[in-house]
Amino acid sequence: MGRSLPCIPMGCSACCRETTMPLTKAEAAKLARRTGMAVDKFSYANDLGILTLLNDETTRACVFLLTDSAETTAEGVCSVYDARPKGCQTYPYVLSENDTAILDEGCPHKDQFPPPSDDDAATLLNLEERILSESQDG
Numbered sequence: 001m002g003r004s005l006p007c008i009p010m011g012c013s014a015c016c017r018e019t020t021m022p023l024t025k026a027e028a029a030k031l032a033r034r035t036g037m038a039v040d041k042f043s044y045a046n047d048l049g050i051l052t053l054l055n056d057e058t059t060r061a062c063v064f065l066l067t068d069s070a071e072t073t074a075e076g077v078c079s080v081y082d083a084r085p086k087g088c089q090t091y092p093y094v095l096s097e098n099d100t101a102i103l104d105e106g107c108p109h110k111d112q113f114p115p116p117s118d119d120d121a122a123t124l125l126n127l128e129e130r131i132l133s134e135s136q137d138g
């Protein structure tokens with residue numbers, strides 16, 4: 001969202017570990033083009049039919065995270081940074097249960113981010129709507 005993030009200077013990859021990040025079909029197609037991987041090698045449909053990034057069995061991190069460790073605090077770099085899904089771009093802003101934008105409790109550096117704006121909420125709501133509608137289309 002055009003802000004300078006603490007993630008890279010802090011060497012933090014916590015949000016890419018044991019990820020449940022959803023993605024749209026267009027984002028999956030872009031990642032498939034970018035990596036040459038089949039969509040089912042990096043994502044699966046969860047119980048609600050929502051396309052979700054897969055974790056590596058060994059590192060328990062997103063399959064796109066370059067890391068050799070399963071430690072939550074270990075460093076890691078996204079290998080598809082410029083093609084990463086919108087949900088990765090907007091994190092640690094997430095939607096609360098009543099559809100307002102909040103900073104996710106799971107982010108260890110959330111205090112270094114400004115409070116979410118109305119634009120953040122609109123972006124997240126649009127993304128959620130797209131993802132839910134795709135999951136219902138099958």
Ligand code: SF4
Nearest residue numbers: 016062064065078088
């Ligand atoms: S796509 Fe990149 S930013 Fe998103 S969870 Fe995977 S490694 Fe992290």
